[in-house]
Each structure stands twice: as C-alpha cells, then as structure tokens.
Amino acid sequence: MSTYVFIAEALFFAFVILTFMGAILAVRARLLMHAVLGLAVCLLGVAGLYFYLGSIFLTMMQILIYVGAICILMVFGVMVGYTPQEIAESNFKGKNRFLAVAASFTGFFLLLIPLLRATFTPALEKTGDFSLPWLGETLLYRYCMAFELISVVLLAAIIGAIILATGGRES
C-alpha cells in the first residue's frame, strides 16, 4: 500500500469518527452549547467526507454555509437566550426521557423501513461531467424551477423572521 492510499484511508476513518463523535456529542451533551458545537464538529466531519470523495467545492460550501453560518447563528441564539447556569440544567429526565426515547425509536424505525426495502446498486464510476460549470449550468437551466422555488421559500422565511422581530419590538 503506498503512502498516499494509506493517508487517504486513514483520513476517511478519521472523518467518519469525527462525524460520529460530533453526532453523539450533539445528542448526549448536557449543555446546549456543547450540543451545538457537537453539531458543528459533525458537519465538519461530513465536509471531510466530501473532501475524501474529491469534491473540494462541496467541502468548502459545507464549511461556509453549515459550519460558518448556520452553526454560528445557533450558537448566537443559545448565547442570547440563556445564561450558562440555565443551560447546564438538562431537561432530559423523568417523563421527558421516555418521550424522547419513544420519539427517537419511532423515527429510527420509520427510516429503517424504506432503507430495508430499497435495493442498492453500486454507483457507476464517474458517469459523466460533474465539474463546477456543469453543476452551475444544470442548476440554472434544467433545474431552474426547483432553484427558484427554494429561493422563494428562503424569502418567505426571511420575511417571517422580520415580522416576528419587529412585532416583538413594538409590544
């Protein structure tokens, strides 16, 4: 095994472990802040997996959008919302615990059904042009409708956020 293959394989497992550790931290953490940061670690691991698959563009977008923007907004929300002492008190106890376990198992089994019924065919090795210009062109020509609809959803979300924010200020 050449050094490159070894490094690539080692990185793959490192990213997988990073993703799982982040995910476990996000679920298990007692502090809300730790949970959000666990999510950030998990998303970084996913970015690493994109890197392993050879798509640097997706890696960068994952970091820029999910870690750099969304996680930061969540952390900001946590910081503004609670003091550290409040966050330390977990609500994962008593009746809540059973409800949480029941909800997550239901979700798990619901996801398991299509997963078991699906037949997986191994992906073909690079069946066409997947370069950045190709990606851009298909997004803006062939899938233009979907692209625009997503933008409308985001616009609606922004307008909603503004209405919520200004409503709170006046009252």
Add this chain to the structure above:
Amino acid sequence: MDTAFLPPELLRMLIAALFVVTVVFVNALFMVYAERKIAGHIQRRPGPYEVGWHGILQTLVDGIKLMTKELVIPRDANRMLFRVAPLLAFTPVVMPFLVLPFSENLTIIDMNIGLIFILAMASLNVMAILVAGWSSNNKYGLFGAMRSVAQNIAYEIPILLSLLSVVLITNSFSMRTIVEAQISGLWFCLLQPLAFIIYLIAALAETNRAPFDMPEAESELTAGFHTEYSGMGFGLFFLGEYTNMFIVSSVAVAVFLGGWSGLPLPMDAWTGAFWFLLKVYILMFIMIWVRWTYPRVRFDQLMNLSWKYLIPFALLNLIVTAVIVKL
C-alpha cells in the same frame, strides 16, 4: 531517505507547513513592533526603545514572556471550551496560506476555488471568538463575542459581493488566474474601484481593527472576548489577529492590486514575491495608520454602514459588472 515511504509531494507539503508557520511568527513579530513604533510616532512619542537598538527586540522578549506565563482558567469558566477556543481561532487563520499566490512559482496549492477556500476559513474565525467569549463566563467576554458575531456576519457579505464582481470578470476562483488576468490587462483596483474600496472597508471590520474594533473596545469591554485569557491563550488570539491582517491584505493585493506583478528587478525568481510582499506591507501600514488616526465608531453606525451603504453599493456594482460582462 526512502522515497516510497515519503513521496516528494508529501515532503513538499511538510516544507510548506514549516514555511507557513515561519511566516506567521515572523510576520507577527515584525507587525507588533511596527504597530507600536508607528503608533508611537503618530502620538509624538518614540514607542518601544529599551530592548535592543530602537527597541527592535521588544516583541521577541514580549513573546517569551507570554509563553512563560501561566494559563489561568477562571473558576466558573467552561474548561474544555475555554482551552479549545484559542486553537480554534488560530487554525483557520493559518489555512488560507495554502492558496495565497506569493509569486508565479511560489504558491503552495493552486486550487481552482482558492478564493472560496479563503472565505470559508474566514467564516470559521467567528466560531472561535464566540466560543472564547461564551466559555469565559464573563460579561465583557460575552458582549465582545456578541458584537463580534454581529459585525462579522454584516461585513462578510460586502467582502463576498465585492470579490464576486472580480470573479465575474475573470470567470475563475483560482487566485493564480485572477492575478494573471491583471498582468495581461488592467489591475482590478482601476477596473473595479468601488469594489476595491468596499473590500478595504469591510476587511478592516473583518479583522476587528479600529475604527471597527467593537469586539475588543478597551474603554468599554476591557479586552472583549479575550478578557479572561492569559499567557499563550491570549498569545494565540494575538498571533491570529496579525495573521488575519496579513491574509486580508494578501487577498486585496492578489485580487485588486495585481498580485506579484511589478517592475522587473534583478532578483530572478524572487522579484514576484518581493512585489507581492511590498504591496501587502504597504496595505498593512495603511491599516495601522487608520487605526491610530480615526476614533472608534458607535455600534449602530457600524451596522448602518454595512447594511445601508456597503451591501447595496456592492450589490449594485455586482449587477452592473454582470451586465457589462454579458454584453
């Protein structure tokens, strides 16, 4: 050495890593000295003068002092995050060196999305400041972090928009292609003056420097998000800040000021690197100059400047550029 175990490409990356660390430390040493000297002369005093000739060894001694100091962790702080934050702040600041085009043959990796890489790394910096401010469990730290995130989100947008208008012209995110487009044509600071000015203003804010140093405003927040840090914990934030200045200026030079292009000099392969670094340090001098000339802006003025002026103008500039390019 066995080349099968250590391929030349890997060796090259190791050398590159060493080079980057050296540049980071030397740059910080030089810039801290330069900043204190320039500040001193602007305020009609000599600045550091005691250690070495004209105080030239002052930063080195300060650095050693920082390294030998104890890293105090406040009792009520969140210990793990408090320790992780300085590392988080320092790592993304070093990463952009990988794609900076120092000269035509001195680029570590010529990534085809180099500019996006730098922007992605810049966005991680905010996370570190937030973690540092929150984990200190100190109200000054928390306020500094909250101001910082509001400011960074606001100023990342004009930076992105102003760089995009250049990308529209070159049709590439690769730093090398952008520089080469300027060598064969006009520098983009002449072609895109509005984008250049917007980038410079937003870059000052992105590096948290005066007049936009709200996150660490000494007179109101003691030291902002790094109030509780001592020793090398503080040292890493400090190093990060000066490296960030270097990165921001380098991007400005590569994207707007013609990168490594300049008059031919009898220095063979080093001519490009010389011109690049000269331009970077001139820009950094201007940043220091601005810091010691203008007072700090108020927070609402800061937000208004970005959302009401910089972003609309950057958008307008982008649209006009797109139309012209398409015609």
